[in-house]
Amino acid sequence: MNDGLMPTWEGAICPFCSKGKVGPLQTRSCNGLPRCRCRRFGCQKYITPQHLHPLFTATRGPEGHSLGTQAAVLLLRLANVPLSSIHLVTDVNHKAIERMDHNLCLLRKSYVEKTLKSMTFGGKKNAWQDVEVDESVFDKKLIPLEEAFSPAKTMMWEQWVGMVQRGKPESLVLIRLSPQPTKPRSPGPGPIKKCDWKPIADQWLKDKQVWVWELPTYVKMKKVVLPNQKRLTVK
Template sequence: MTIRGLNQVRKHYVEETQKTMTFKYSNKNKKWMDVEVDEATFDKHLVPLEDAKGRASDTGMKWEQWVGLVSRGKPESLVLVRLKPQITKRRAPGPGAIRKAEWKPIANRWLQDTCVILHSDSARSYKSKISGVLHDAVVHQKKKVKINGKWVWKLPKYVTMKTHKLPSGRKIKTKAGTQVIDRAWRFLKDRVKVNQNSKSDSANIRAKIRSAQYEYWCRGKDMWSCTGNLLTWHMSKIVQKP
């Protein structure tokens, strides 16, 4: 089996398995789970003139952007969803944060009524009210604040302690920040090699991202054993039982 074929098998397995995943504990006790969310960009390409309504002013950058959710301490819980960001100007530094219209359906699908403490950056979309979810955020950019009549730069806080009040009235302290999902993005980008055959908005780059997601699920495990189980699953799908 070639590398491209293995990526396709991993892609089908990840997409089918992800549909059955949840961030809710299976037992009846309402335990709260720490979940981090963030988005990342893998590649971009210039929209050709023939696809831009025939006007040069409509051309811009199209981005390959994904949003990820992961439970702390559980790499096998990583969930990736592909986004459809708006086309930006050619020299834009990025597609921007996730829009509320895209985040709301994702949040309702994965987080609604799950007893989750959601950790994110300061993007406004993540502040949406979701039942069963408590939210905190950290600021990843420095900002100007006025102290004693003088404007000074306040350094960003990537990690800070937050206190949440649960619906039962009990208070719980958690560490706000997105350090786990940030390391997950670094893990994925090290394995997704972008070239002329796997540009943004192509099936090949989506297969590579799903393949890297499968490797992240198998962190700390024997990859030979995991690959054997993967191929067993694949053969069960293509071979008909008598």
């Protein structure tokens, strides 16, 4: 609790009666487990430290594990250890590991969506900055024929565009695009269209002291006049 990963229930409103205040964390004499307790006379409910926690649970049965074991599973998952390896190392039920991994993804998603609202690009006091923009495709799926607008275009792609300010990796912004369906054998949805990119650029980059990259001219046609007045067109 000292690291803030698990907030304390002490002093909070009881989640069961919604009236009484929760007392400090204490160890129960019957089982030796830490519990908080509602101080209201008509309630007196015991509350586990991980009650309503988005990652840790107090489940009974084969999917129920101690708080220390769940913390070990979380640390292994944060170290990118595969789920199958975590199951073998900790002997934790695979469904419990998959549920924690799913909840962890939801937490990351909500954090990104929250910080995305306060993210800004560009410099201050006329200090120009570089912002790198790229797009990528992560997944694809076939559309059922009865739901497709065209029977020839039944492949839907998951395409994202990412922006990050150079030298500031925490400024990463990910925006999901909505590309049009393609033929099943198409290699991809194609590059981002101008109609999709313009509103994104206006929202994030317009008037933000950001450099605009222009396509360089590597080869250019030139007309040359020789001494004998003969004209040549060269690269």
